[in-house]
Ligand SMILES: O=C(CO)[C@@H](O)[C@H](O)[C@H](O)[C@H](O)COP(=O)(O)O
């Protein structure tokens with residue numbers, strides 16, 4: 420099966436991202452330890468990743484622990500339609516970042532192209548307000564690279580493969596954050 424072989428090859432190549440995956444997890448656990456929160460944003464399949472990962476933090480991933488502060492900016496249909504309708508779709512995340520965020524929060528942008536305008540604006544807003552920024556991207560990383568303290572670029576051009584790698588990285592973050600926060 421060529422597809423499966425190519426898939427395995429991609430996941431083998433993710434090894435190279437290991438140090439940055441760990442750095443991003445440390446940034447997130449430091450954020451949570453300091454009483455700040457994680458905010459996630461993305462479109463389409465990446466929006467689903469955002470709410471999936473936020474739920475791992477507020478609910479549980481694999482270990483029993485207190486809930487962790489994470490919010491997906493992709494789930495409030497009233498906010499998304501109000502901001503989209505009144506200000507433009509480009510601002511659906513940046514206005515939520517400005518309204519809900521505080522300095523020291525960590526904003527995570529997920530975009531396979533790294534070029535979705537609403538994600539870029541959300542990251543720029545986060546930086547302007549003193550939040551840290553983490554990106555999950557693909558292809559050449561896109562414009563997102565410049566707006567992130569840490570941007571993990573999955574070395575592939577196919578959106579579906581990039582998304583599969585993103586959720587793998589997201590689950591790895593959940594495991595690492597739990598480990599860091601539960602460590603004695
Ligand atoms: O899931 C898929 C395709 O697999 C789509 O919903 C996809 O997420 C959407 O086309 C997004 O709008 C793509 O945006 P991005 O990943 O480039 O930021």
Ligand SMILES: [Zn+2]
Nearest residue numbers: 471472475590
């Ligand atoms: Zn999960």
